[in-house]
Amino acid sequence: MxxxxxxxxxxxxxxxxxxxxxxxxxxxxxxxxxxxxxxxxxxxxxxxxxxxxxxxxxSFTTYSILQPGEFIGLQNYKDLFHDPLFWKSVYNTIYFTVFFVPLSIIFGVALAMMLNMKVKGMAVYRTIFFLPTLVPHVALAVLWMWLLNPGFGLVNGLLNTIGIEGPAWLGSETWSKPSLILMSLWGIGQAVVIYLAGLGDIPDDYYDAADVDGANWFQKTFHITLPLLTPVIFFNLVMGIIGAFQQFTLPYTLTQGQGTPANSLTFYVMYLYDNGFKFFKMGYASAMAWILFIIIMALTAVVFITSKRWVHYQGK
Structure with a gap:
């Protein structure tokens, strides 16, 4: 039809x-x-x-807030690669990131596991360890400047009682960055809370099965707790890298923006801020900002790509 x-x-x-x-x-x-x-x-x-x-x-101009500037192409980027202080700030930032991020994960997980124990009054202990996170960075800097003072500081005073001569800490080019790492580790309470949430999300059935099989504490920690906590570790790793590369308030307050001694505390974002708002080289600062963006994006991409090998999700 x-x-x-x-x-x-x-x-x-x-x-x-x-x-x-x-x-x-x-x-x-x-x-x-x-x-x-x-x-x-x-x-x-x-x-x-x-x-x-x-x-x-x-970033391709000589813009300086007060003047519109002229288009100069890649000249800002070329000048950066010939700037000794730029490379010094890159070194200081990478040094801080390489040591602070792994230490923050290790101490954060260990502290969270201790605060996750079934002990009476644990809520009080959790609150105490979280309190440093609430302290403003300016107050934190003032507090640690007193504690690490080489002449009358509490830390060197305690070291002298056991016969150890304490270093100059913030006044030493060698010890200034380790001192900053120590201060930053004092305020990892926020990451600890996230780890505690991750620990609370692990079912007790895994531990009950491990007890039946006769597993000890170390075996349960390395075969159950840490593998199932890797999604939270992955999150804090990414956020820790981003935060470490953007370190600014604490070193800027400690050194009044000078980065002393010998620019050992001049971090990347501090130098970016100085170029943009102190020297009014906004085009130069914009070029620095985009280099920082590329570095952070590249490192984040590497972490995401490698996460498939070491991050384990429940049910997979």
Missing amino acids: KSNPINEATSQHVQIRPKRKNLLTNFSEYKYGILFALPWIIGLIIFYAIPLFSSIYF
Whole structure:
């Protein structure tokens, strides 16, 4: 039998009309959603998107806030690679990241495991260890400047009682960065809370089965706790790397922005801030910001790629 063209056209017309109706209905629904999200979208464009793309352009200019500047291409990037203080700030930041991030994970996990024990009054101990996180970095810097004072500081005073002559700490080029790492480790309470949440998410069935098999504490820790805690460790590793490369407030407060002694505490973001807001070399600072962005993105990508080998999720 031959098909009737009129019936085919009618059937196509019948199929198309509901689609138009659905599009109109969905548009009316999206309209109100977009309307309610509009303040956030406007804020995102004004305070994030426009500055983001502007900084890309400024990194190729001599823009200095007071003057529009001229387009100079890659000259800012070339000058950075010939700037000794730039490389010093890169070294200081990498040094801090390499030591602080692993130590923060080790001490954070160990502290969380201790605070996860079934002991009376554990909530009080958890609160005590979390309190340093609430201390502002300025107050933290003042406190540790007194504690690490080489003449009358409490730390050197305790070392002298056991016959050890304490170093100059913040006054020594060798000990300044280890001192900063020590201060930063004192405030890892926020990461500890996240580790505690991860420990609480591990089912007790795994430990009950391990007890039946006769596993000891070390075996349960390295074969159950740590593998199932790797998703939380992975999160804190990524956030720790990002935070370490953006270290600013504590060293800037400790040295009043000078990075002393001998620029041993001049970190990357400190030098970026000085170029942008002290020397008004905003184009130069924008170039530094994009180099930092590329470094952090590259390291984050490496962590994400390698995470498939060592991060274990429950049920997989």
